[in-house]
Amino acid sequence: MTPPIDEHELHLYVDEHLGEERRHAVEALLRDRPEVAARVNDYRHQNELMRQLFNPAGDAPPTDNQERLLRALEQRLGRGRMAALWRPATAAAAALFLAATLGAVGTEYYDERTTVASEPMPSFADTAARVHSFYASGTSEPTEFGADAASKLDTLLDKRLGAPLRLPDLSQKGFSLVGGRLLPAVGGAAAQLLYRDQGGRLVTVFLGPADKTRLTATQVTERKDLSLYAWLDGRIGVAVVGGGLSGDELRGIAEVAQRSLLPPPNPARPEDRPGGSPDKDAHPGASRT
Amino acid sequence: MVQPALAQHIAALRRYARALLGDRIEADDLVQDCLTRALSRAHLWRPGTDLRAWLFTILHNIHINNLRSRRAHVAANEDLTYGRGARMAAPPDQDARLELRDLERALDRIPDEQRQVLLLVGMEGMSYDEAARVVGVPIGTIMSRVARGRDALRRSMMFTEPSLDNNAADGRVRHLRRVK
Numbered sequence: 307m308t309p310p311i312d313e314h315e316l317h318l319y320v321d322e323h324l325g326e327e328r329r330h331a332v333e334a335l336l337r338d339r340p341e342v343a344a345r346v347n348d349y350r351h352q353n354e355l356m357r358q359l360f361n362p363a364g365d366a367p368p369t370d371n372q373e374r375l376l377r378a379l380e381q382r383l384g385r386g387r388m389a390a391l392w393r394p395a396t397a398a399a400a401a402l403f404l405a406a407t408l409g410a411v412g413t414e415y416y417d418e419r420t421t422v423a424s425e426p427m428p429s430f431a432d433t434a435a436r437v438h439s440f441y442a443s444g445t446s447e448p449t450e451f452g453a454d455a456a457s458k459l460d461t462l463l464d465k466r467l468g469a470p471l472r473l474p475d476l477s478q479k480g481f482s483l484v485g486g487r488l489l490p491a492v493g494g495a496a497a498q499l500l501y502r503d504q505g506g507r508l509v510t511v512f513l514g515p516a517d518k519t520r521l522t523a524t525q526v527t528e529r530k531d532l533s534l535y536a537w538l539d540g541r542i543g544v545a546v547v548g549g550g551l552s553g554d555e556l557r558g559i560a561e562v563a564q565r566s567l568l569p570p571p572n573p574a575r576p577e578d579r580p581g582g583s584p585d586k587d588a589h590p591g592a593s594r595t
Numbered sequence: 596m597v598q599p600a601l602a603q604h605i606a607a608l609r610r611y612a613r614a615l616l617g618d619r620i621e622a623d624d625l626v627q628d629c630l631t632r633a634l635s636r637a638h639l640w641r642p643g644t645d646l647r648a649w650l651f652t653i654l655h656n657i658h659i660n661n662l663r664s665r666r667a668h669v670a671a672n673e674d675l676t677y678g679r680g681a682r683m684a685a686p687p688d689q690d691a692r693l694e695l696r697d698l699e700r701a702l703d704r705i706p707d708e709q710r711q712v713l714l715l716v717g718m719e720g721m722s723y724d725e726a727a728r729v730v731g732v733p734i735g736t737i738m739s740r741v742a743r744g745r746d747a748l749r750r751s752m753m754f755t756e757p758s759l760d761n762n763a764a765d766g767r768v769r770h771l772r773r774v775k
Binding site for chain 2: 313314317318320321323345348349352353355356357358359360361363364365366368369371372375376378379380382383439440531549550
């Protein structure tokens, strides 16, 4: 006499995980008990419906970024033992490699010859959000430059972005610079600056050439737990991105960033900045209270 | 060149993410975050072990974190079921569509943890053991979530739109529409 069928075995049967003997036992039970058979039939049908419902989502072509990540991942995993070289020591290089792979910057500033024609370029704001999320999701925070190299970043920003910008000073809002990185971009370079407050909250300021992007005016985005404030500073796009901050809070930070980015008075400055008096300049490093 | 196996896993991740979240953009973001993290942790994957389980575990953890931070931020003022509702990817014929919509709604109504497990086991065909590793709970918990989730779906589908079909004949409102 075989042991009686229990409820869990019915589910294992539905999912075809039962061995032959128990499968036969379940089938015998189902012949005797039509109401149980109807139930099992429904369970099976649920599985079938879920597949019908969601298979198209899996079969649809992956996004460009997914495709790129997929290829990079395939390479990494395929290298097997070589993957051991993937160490934190190479974090900075890895960060750049990842960013390029991610297409965060790469897509944005794609050379037109290599752009897939049918795919619209992601907006500047999208890129900034993407780069933010990418680094915010990691446990470690590989940065190219630490906070102490901030002055260097300052010069680099000038040189690489070709714009007389200063490092935003967010200390007024309780955020201090923890590092930054330069990212390759067609038409120059993009930079990401990372700030944290006492509570560990991360705000990034993303700067990059805006020529080929769709950023034309101040743009405010709030999605999920991410807020973003982007604007155009001459030819440079600037985005301030934060997670876990209210829209108002981020706007305040963006305004401070905007004021402190300003170089000495320059008459050819666009008007569309968020509030505040643009000429009330802050000297980099001079903390406000 | 993309290994077919990896590409298949990615398709499964996208299907799963879409089923979890409903919204295509949110789902694509989730998969992208998952791949990004997988790439940064590629050194942790041991060749020869279950790549699918590894990828699904990463995606699961990101999803859970997202849910947590959303709950923390949304607190009381907004809906927690963000991203729900635009789930259906393809419109089949009328009868089948109604049934698919019923299932979609029923899936929306069950707790996220039951939904995850039903999708992993029922849709992805994972063993209960693999699902247990992905979700990080004992296999017994998987079993009870499967049982509870399926019964909830079944009840939910029985009692939706009872007037649309005359399938209350034997006193039980049974869902008789079947996809050919």
